[in-house]
Amino acid sequence: MLRSKRLLCLTLALVLIGLLGVGSAQAARLAREDTLYIAGHQWGPPTSFNPLGTGSVAWPINSKLYIYETLYAFNLATGNLEPILAEKNEWVENDMVFRVTLFPDTKWQDGEPLTAEDVRYTLEIGQRYPVSYAPWWNYVNEVKVIDARTIDVVLNPERPHRTMVLQDLGNIRILPKHIWKPIEDAGENIQNIANLEPVGSGPYKLLNYNPQQITLERDDNYWGLKYFGTPAPKYIAHPIFKSNDAGNLALERGQIDYSQNFVPEIWKMWEDKGVPVGTWYKDEPYYLPASTPSIYLNIHRPGLDNILVRRAIAYSIDYAKIAETAMSRYSIPARSSLLIPYGVPEQRYFNEDDVREYGWEYDPAKAVEILEKDLGAKKGADGIYVLPDGTRLGPWTAQCPYGWTDWMTSLEVVAASARAVGIDIRTEYPDAPVWTDSRNVGDFDIIMNTPAGGQGPALPWTRFREVLDDRGVPELGKPAYRNFNRYSNPRVPELLDKAAFTSDEAELAEIYQELDRIYMQDIPIIVLEYRPWEFYEFNETYWTGFPTEENPTAPPQHNLAGVKILYVIEPKK
Amino acid sequence: MLKSKFTRYVFQKLGWYLLAFLIAVSLNFILPRLIPGNPVNVMINQLAVGGVQSDALARIYENYMREFGLDQPMHIQFISYFRNLFRGDLGTSFMLYPGKVSDLIKEALPWTIALQIPTILVGWILGNILGAVCAYKGGRFDAVVFTSALAVSNVPYYCLAIILLYGLAVHNPIFPVGGGYSFGNFPDLSFSFFLDALHHYTLPFLSMIVVAIGGQAIGMREMALYELTTDYVHYSKAMGLRDKKVVGYVFRNAMLPQITGLAISFGTMMGGALVTESVFSYPGIGSLLFTAIRQTDYPLIQGCTLIITIAVLLANFLVDIAYGFIDPRIRAAQLGER
Numbered sequence: 001m002l003r004s005k006r007l008l009c010l011t012l013a014l015v016l017i018g019l020l021g022v023g024s025a026q027a028a029r030l031a032r033e034d035t036l037y038i039a040g041h042q043w044g045p046p047t048s049f050n051p052l053g054t055g056s057v058a059w060p061i062n063s064k065l066y067i068y069e070t071l072y073a074f075n076l077a078t079g080n081l082e083p084i085l086a087e088k089n090e091w092v093e094n095d096m097v098f099r100v101t102l103f104p105d106t107k108w109q110d111g112e113p114l115t116a117e118d119v120r121y122t123l124e125i126g127q128r129y130p131v132s133y134a135p136w137w138n139y140v141n142e143v144k145v146i147d148a149r150t151i152d153v154v155l156n157p158e159r160p161h162r163t164m165v166l167q168d169l170g171n172i173r174i175l176p177k178h179i180w181k182p183i184e185d186a187g188e189n190i191q192n193i194a195n196l197e198p199v200g201s202g203p204y205k206l207l208n209y210n211p212q213q214i215t216l217e218r219d220d221n222y223w224g225l226k227y228f229g230t231p232a233p234k235y236i237a238h239p240i241f242k243s244n245d246a247g248n249l250a251l252e253r254g255q256i257d258y259s260q261n262f263v264p265e266i267w268k269m270w271e272d273k274g275v276p277v278g279t280w281y282k283d284e285p286y287y288l289p290a291s292t293p294s295i296y297l298n299i300h301r302p303g304l305d306n307i308l309v310r311r312a313i314a315y316s317i318d319y320a321k322i323a324e325t326a327m328s329r330y331s332i333p334a335r336s337s338l339l340i341p342y343g344v345p346e347q348r349y350f351n352e353d354d355v356r357e358y359g360w361e362y363d364p365a366k367a368v369e370i371l372e373k374d375l376g377a378k379k380g381a382d383g384i385y386v387l388p389d390g391t392r393l394g395p396w397t398a399q400c401p402y403g404w405t406d407w408m409t410s411l412e413v414v415a416a417s418a419r420a421v422g423i424d425i426r427t428e429y430p431d432a433p434v435w436t437d438s439r440n441v442g443d444f445d446i447i448m449n450t451p452a453g454g455q456g457p458a459l460p461w462t463r464f465r466e467v468l469d470d471r472g473v474p475e476l477g478k479p480a481y482r483n484f485n486r487y488s489n490p491r492v493p494e495l496l497d498k499a500a501f502t503s504d505e506a507e508l509a510e511i512y513q514e515l516d517r518i519y520m521q522d523i524p525i526i527v528l529e530y531r532p533w534e535f536y537e538f539n540e541t542y543w544t545g546f547p548t549e550e551n552p553t554a555p556p557q558h559n560l561a562g563v564k565i566l567y568v569i570e571p572k573k
Numbered sequence: 574m575l576k577s578k579f580t581r582y583v584f585q586k587l588g589w590y591l592l593a594f595l596i597a598v599s600l601n602f603i604l605p606r607l608i609p610g611n612p613v614n615v616m617i618n619q620l621a622v623g624g625v626q627s628d629a630l631a632r633i634y635e636n637y638m639r640e641f642g643l644d645q646p647m648h649i650q651f652i653s654y655f656r657n658l659f660r661g662d663l664g665t666s667f668m669l670y671p672g673k674v675s676d677l678i679k680e681a682l683p684w685t686i687a688l689q690i691p692t693i694l695v696g697w698i699l700g701n702i703l704g705a706v707c708a709y710k711g712g713r714f715d716a717v718v719f720t721s722a723l724a725v726s727n728v729p730y731y732c733l734a735i736i737l738l739y740g741l742a743v744h745n746p747i748f749p750v751g752g753g754y755s756f757g758n759f760p761d762l763s764f765s766f767f768l769d770a771l772h773h774y775t776l777p778f779l780s781m782i783v784v785a786i787g788g789q790a791i792g793m794r795e796m797a798l799y800e801l802t803t804d805y806v807h808y809s810k811a812m813g814l815r816d817k818k819v820v821g822y823v824f825r826n827a828m829l830p831q832i833t834g835l836a837i838s839f840g841t842m843m844g845g846a847l848v849t850e851s852v853f854s855y856p857g858i859g860s861l862l863f864t865a866i867r868q869t870d871y872p873l874i875q876g877c878t879l880i881i882t883i884a885v886l887l888a889n890f891l892v893d894i895a896y897g898f899i900d901p902r903i904r905a906a907q908l909g910e911r
Contacts (some may be wrong), residue, residue: 433612482630
């Protein structure tokens with residue numbers, strides 16, 4: 001019996017060794033030089049390819065323009081609207097009508113022509129269903145079809161918010177009426193269908209999907225070939241990784257060409273390991289910023305209701321440390337402004353003088369000065385200040401969802417900084433649904449959140465609105481979706497409305513700077529860091545020509561105008 | 574008379590198992606709902622991060638509460654859950670809307686089963702053989718192998734997974750870093766795909782089997798050692814029975830608890846080896862269930878735990894019945910002869 005056991009073990013060992021050799025010599029179905037591998041957009045099994053869905057819509061349907069297309073696409077680096085389906089667009093009739101003209105021979109992947117009627121049908125879905133672009137109709141009265149190629153968007157004369165119209169319109173994927181209308185007529189809710197065989201107008205079709213990857217194949221009948229050229233990859237594949245680390249490892253190994261993952265200390269890949277990985281900027285901060293993760297202070301709770309206390313907290317935070325540790329150097333140290341001061345179009349409104357005069361920066365000595373001189377607070381035996389009326393500065397909890405490690409690190413710095421000057425802030429990491437509930441109803445001391453997630457023509461207006469405007473925000477205790485600490489200032493609504501309805505650059509600059517000064521004086525939130533909209537990194541082992549700041553042939557995006565990248569890269573010779 | 578007593582025994586067991594099933598299913602319903610936080614909020618968050626305006630979010634929130642039936646009182650949700658369950662409808666996932674829970678589980682299950690069954694079986698066979706040999710041989714062989722098995726079985730299998738990944742995939746790129754098969758491939762029944770899948774399977778397999786062998790070896794060794802000291806062994810040896818025959822009886826007796834262990838392993842394997850799947854990006858049930866719990870996706874949690882419940886109960890039930898055939902002592906007890 002022993003001999004047969006030895007034989008068994010030997011066989012098993014041989015099989016394992018055999019796998020080593022044999023396994024490494026298999027032929028992949030997709031040729032490597034024809035395929036672009038992308039990562040960072042999909043983590044679970046794909047179940048829906050419906051652009052109208054508001055649940056977990058699979059890559060690339062969610063905001064990528066490979067299968068479905070928009071009329072034009074926002075370019076994050078330049079602020080321009082790149083033409084996609086629309087060859088030209090312009091404001092006419094005293095800037096009250098936005099006229100869009102389609103390219104001459106736009107068509108669907110099934111051969112049917114794409115006309116203005118499809119555009120109107122898609123836009124009017126927002127009137128009938130609670131899709132993400134339904135609020136667009138607050139600013140628009142009517143969409144008129146002028147001819148087969150031209151559409152007029154008629155603004156609501158009471159609220160002609162042009163940049164908002166442009167931003168939302170730029171996110172609407174145009175759908176084929178001849179496919180979607182019959183579904184509606186059959187009584188189905190078009191938001192709830194899975195749309196597993198999407199028919200779009202874009203350069204790629206869905207080839208295959210399963211829980212491990214999603215694959216696209218180039219459509220060689222794409223209408224845009226004669227206008228934009230031919231996109232280089234014949235196939236685009238998105239492997240579905242279960243964790244960031246697995247995706248980053250694949251990027252390093254050259255198995256992924258173009259990724260959207262958070263890669264800690266990415267510069268080590270090319271500096272220390274010599275791998276041809278790159279980002280938009282060659283040096284810090286490596287990525288373009290897009291949003292401002294901040295802490296919201298509950299201005300209705302004792303202690304935090306005092307502007308000077310909030311100011312002291314703002315002075316105490318070590319912003320450079322947050323940029324270095326939490327954001328892995330992918331952000332510059334945060335400035336005391338709701339405007340992002342670099343990289344993106346809204347930087348043109350940033351006023352350095354105002355920020356120096358009214359704002360704050362990391363200065364613990366100044367924080368202590370505010371506490372002791374301006375507030376007259378006394379330090380207790382436990383090292384925490386107490387206001388003259390007896391209010392102890394703490395214990396206050398600062399919350400963010402458990403598992404969001406960059407936010408967790410940021411809050412640790414905030415808490416440590418505050419403690420160093422004598423304010424008692426402690427961190428707490430509830431699960432995401434709990435954090436959402438607390439945030440929405442206003443049940444928090446300090447909570448971390450990003451106001452105005454994306455980017456577009458309507459920035460910075462949307463950020464000012466989400467932070468400072470209390471119109472339409474339910475009272476504390478009822479769920480709200482912005483202005484979570486219910487900040488109120490009578491000057492803000494009129495400034496926001498003025499900014500919404502003007503296109504005059506000088507006037508806009510004045511208004512935004514006044515709003516920013518209001519922010520700096522009242523400090524309802526404190527900006528902690530700048531975060532990219534999407535992380536943009538690439539590996540040039542198999543595909544070269546990815547745009548960078550030095551070679552800006554396309555913007556550093558995956559979504560919207562990022563589709564242009566496919567036309568500038570080429571396989572490595 | 575023999576048959577009816579046995580069948581009565583079977584039906585009695587069946588009754589208890591059915592009761593256990595009903596209680597488990599009710600718990601599967603109630604427990605996820607006790608987790609604080611609203612699942613719809615998770616979806617709203619994702620939309621907000623993507624840039625959807627707050628006005629749209631409020632309407633989307635109400636829409637989903639209605640769609641998922643979360644605005645109904647708890648007992649109504651419970652009743653509709655049970656009704657759907659007996660119709661075979663496991664519902665629609667929240668976080669992967671509109672994916673059906675049964676489809677998601679159907680896609681993930683083969684990967685978990687393929688990952689775990691060979692590991693469990695091979696680990697069981699090799700481990701038991703090793704344990705038996707140790708007990709039989711004794712001496713230095715036993716000391717060395719037993720100590721190593723003790724050490725190895727206590728290594729957390731996920732630690733081993735990461736070590737193997739680093740050593741055999743990152744530092745020395747012999748094996749792939751993850752996935753069930755190469756990224757450019759499509760699953761089909763060809764030989765080259767099978768080899769590709771095997772190549773990707775090696776590291777996850779190794780990370781779990783080493784620990785499994787260690788654990789089984791220790792268990793089997795203890796049982797075998799115990800059997801070797803029993804009266805009937807001493808008597809048989811004294812009677813001059815050949816060693817081989819005695820060893821055969823010893824193993825047969827020592828095997829019983831190991832069979833129970835094997836059956837239970839098959840039952841619990843449906844839960845998936847979560848960390849192994851995470852480290853190697855294997856699209857199995859473990860990571861599906863974990864993400865569902867983090868996002869409080871009630872239907873998906875209920876679906877996965879239902880599968881686990883059925884598997885465990887079925888495995889235990891079959892073991893109970895099988896014991897009647899394997900062990901004459903139990904059969905005799907069941908039939909009232911003892």
